Amino acid sequence: MLVNTKDILLEAQKKKYAVAAFNVINLETVQAAIQAAENEKQPVIIALGERYFPTVNVEGFAALVRALASKARVPVALHLDHAYEKESIIRAIQNGFTSVMYDGSKYDLSENISRTKEIADIAHQANVSVEAEIGSLARGAFSDEEEGDGTLTDPQSAKEFVEATSVDFLAAAIGTVHGMYQGEPKISLQLLERIRDAVDIPLVLHGGSGTPDEIIRQTIGRGICKINVNTEVSMAAVTYLQNRSDQSMVHLSTIMSEMQKSMETVMTKFIRLFAE
Structure with a gap:
């Protein structure tokens, strides 16, 4: 069943686990995510990034996810990931996405608040929940995400931002990267604790x-309710194709x-880890 992403995350926050948000681009990735979630009896978030709009027909994609979600035995949410344009967000809302992420992290705090509040007002009128971001992630290996500057989230700024915008969940930049790490991960659990103390939303x-894995467990214990996964799933699919080449x-x-x-196997690993 298709549900509002906020409802999934409030339940996760209450019971102290995290929900996997898998970035998907086609039928196989969507089917793998839903099948893995059903096998584990856990909710799942199907996420489509704005950056894939040129190659993924949003209207057709949304109809596909809605159809598969209607038959699923677990809650399924449909999320727009890392959107920078208001037009993209409105398009997603019109096509039944149950949450949207507006990424205004490139702006200063005041401008980010102003732009994000406008998006939140639009989305909430349609009963669509909103994610936003303070700080940004650097890009690691094998990622196709935009390059961020790696600025970490300031807890006081996060508090001000959440109060001013009424967003439903907040992406916290604590040292993770988009893609695979190049070198030893430097993730600040202490910073996450301070952010958790400053805001009460997922x-x-x-x-x-x-x-x-142990870092993942510790972030969940400190308030993380949604974890985005893209690169490892992509790598599993590409590795499978490479191994078939001969x-x-x-x-x-x-x-x-x-x-x-092959993707379902990787997704299952993450769902189990997040639900521990």
């Missing part, structure tokens, strides 16, 4: 890929089915 961790010709349907299973 917190989001971007950059789940490559983050050590094998005999098979039908495309077989390749796509087996690739979906």
